[in-house]
Amino acid sequence: MQPFSGLALLLRALQGQRSWQPQWRKAQPRPAYDALIVGGGGHGLGAAYYLAREHGMHHVAVLEKGWIGGGNTGRNTTIIRSNYLFPESAALYDHALKFWQDLAQALNYNVMFSPRGVMMLAHTVHDAQVFKRHVHANRAAGVDNEWLTPQQAKAFCPPLNIGDIRYPVLGAALQRRGGTARHDAVAWGYARAADALGVDIIENCEVTGVLRAADGRVEGVRTTRGEIRAPRVGVAAAGHTSVIMQMAGVKVPLESYPLQALVSEPVKPVFPCVVMSNTIHAYISQSDKGELVIGAGTDAYTSYTQRGGLHITSHALEAICELFPMFRRLRMLRSWGGIVDVTPDRSPIIAKTPVPGLYVNCGWGTGGFKATPGSAHVFAWTIARDEPHPLNAPFTLERFRDGALIDEAAAAAVAH
Numbered sequence: 385m386q387p388f389s390g391l392a393l394l395l396r397a398l399q400g401q402r403s404w405q406p407q408w409r410k411a412q413p414r415p416a417y418d419a420l421i422v423g424g425g426g427h428g429l430g431a432a433y434y435l436a437r438e439h440g441m442h443h444v445a446v447l448e449k450g451w452i453g454g455g456n457t458g459r460n461t462t463i464i465r466s467n468y469l470f471p472e473s474a475a476l477y478d479h480a481l482k483f484w485q486d487l488a489q490a491l492n493y494n495v496m497f498s499p500r501g502v503m504m505l506a507h508t509v510h511d512a513q514v515f516k517r518h519v520h521a522n523r524a525a526g527v528d529n530e531w532l533t534p535q536q537a538k539a540f541c542p543p544l545n546i547g548d549i550r551y552p553v554l555g556a557a558l559q560r561r562g563g564t565a566r567h568d569a570v571a572w573g574y575a576r577a578a579d580a581l582g583v584d585i586i587e588n589c590e591v592t593g594v595l596r597a598a599d600g601r602v603e604g605v606r607t608t609r610g611e612i613r614a615p616r617v618g619v620a621a622a623g624h625t626s627v628i629m630q631m632a633g634v635k636v637p638l639e640s641y642p643l644q645a646l647v648s649e650p651v652k653p654v655f656p657c658v659v660m661s662n663t664i665h666a667y668i669s670q671s672d673k674g675e676l677v678i679g680a681g682t683d684a685y686t687s688y689t690q691r692g693g694l695h696i697t698s699h700a701l702e703a704i705c706e707l708f709p710m711f712r713r714l715r716m717l718r719s720w721g722g723i724v725d726v727t728p729d730r731s732p733i734i735a736k737t738p739v740p741g742l743y744v745n746c747g748w749g750t751g752g753f754k755a756t757p758g759s760a761h762v763f764a765w766t767i768a769r770d771e772p773h774p775l776n777a778p779f780t781l782e783r784f785r786d787g788a789l790i791d792e793a794a795a796a797a798v799a800h
């Protein structure tokens with residue numbers, strides 16, 4: 385690309401940037417595809433990209449009821465880590481973490497991955513025992529994680545108050561390879577790269593029914609823009625997955641809860657890492673714009689409203705002010721909610737379903753952003769080959785019947 389002079393840039397801006405190409409086509413639905421993906425979040429867009437890139441399936445459409453990235457992908461607090469307890473989960477999340485490391489180069493899109501370290505605080509003896517167990521389990525599985533004393537935690541994050549507070553800091557688990565990425569850029573980067581490989585990205589297209597053949601196989605979907613046929617349909621609709629699966633007569637063990645986050649007014653760089661406190665449901669990092677990005681716990685009640693109770697965010701802010709007293713005078717700019725899909729064992733489902741040709745990627749609860757590239761990669765494999773990738777083979781629907789649960793409640797970051 386030729387470098388622009390300041391004058392050329394100004395002229396382009398005054399002309400309304402008419403020469404700039406849209407990043408992806410405004411595709412219109414065609415009558416039939418080889419595969420459909422329901423849900424234009426990171427997991428769905430990423431799956432479409434890997435279907436085209438790695439499995440030669442270019443005749444694919446992503447159907448999104450609103451705008452791409454408008455679901456949880458564009459609403460999360462962007463924390464990335466892979467320090468889960470069980471080997472199955474650590475392997476899956478670490479698969480994703482490895483993708484994050486060169487995702488910007490792979491997509492030629494700056495997803496602003498910033499491995500600044502994720503520190504999880506222990507406030508009770510129980511927390512300390514659990515985190516130490518995680519540290520050992522992770523290291524045995526080849527995933528980095530280390531235990532810090534309160535003083536080491538403060539040295540890593542100077543604004544942290546380890547003094548005499550209601551929630552004493554007894555230590556912390558630190559994953560140095562963890563960090564953050566720009567969530568919108570992940571959706572946009574996958575969308576642009578998938579579009580370039582021929583994938584149709586169809587926004588404002590809500591799936592309202594699942595079409596089944598006489599033998600039970602999936603045949604396509606009914607949408608607000610007409611019927612679209614395909615022999616394979618992958619659903620990645622986060623909090624609305626159970627609604628869509630019900631259209632196909634498949635019950636999934638999911639509960640949908642609002643989860644909220646908020647940002648402060650922007651300030652100079654003061655916060656060098658990510659800090660999470662599972663016990664008190666608060667987590668915090670600083671965006672490149674300078675805003676403190678703060679997350680809260682889930683609401684106590686299931687709901688599809690993309691907003692939650694005020695007391696939940698107030699509680700998170702109280703905890704943040706005690707842990708980081710220097711932020712007491714900051715004003716909050718805005719808050720929002722997303723709908724997270726929670727399974728009984730707090731682990732995802734990436735699997736075939738009892739309906740031939742219908743696949744599901746859901747149950748990420750409060751923690752699926754970090755998994756986006758790895759999850760999309762193995763989901764595409766599952767759809768293309770009609771069998772799971774070895775990494776998602778344990779994450780079946782049947783485990784809830786057979787009892788082969790992968791209980792990651794302690795690693796899930798936000799108690800739910």
Ligand code: FAD
Nearest residue numbers: 423425426427449455456457460461463591722752753754
């Ligand atoms: P989404 O991005 O939600 O995409 C699903 C899409 O499906 C949506 O765009 C929706 O509009 C669409 N859809 C729904 N129904 C239909 C239909 N009928 N037809 C067509 N389209 C439909 N995870 C982390 O790892 N780290 C974090 O720090 C973190 N923080 C979070 C903070 C908050 C406040 C929230 C809400 C979530 C957080 N998460 C976090 C979780 C993470 O955001 C999600 O697990 C992840 O983004 C899910 O991605 P997805 O692509 O599966 O879903």
Ligand code: PYC
Nearest residue numbers: 463667750751796797
């Ligand atoms: O899963 O790491 C996580 C997370 C942090 C905040 C919300 N989810």
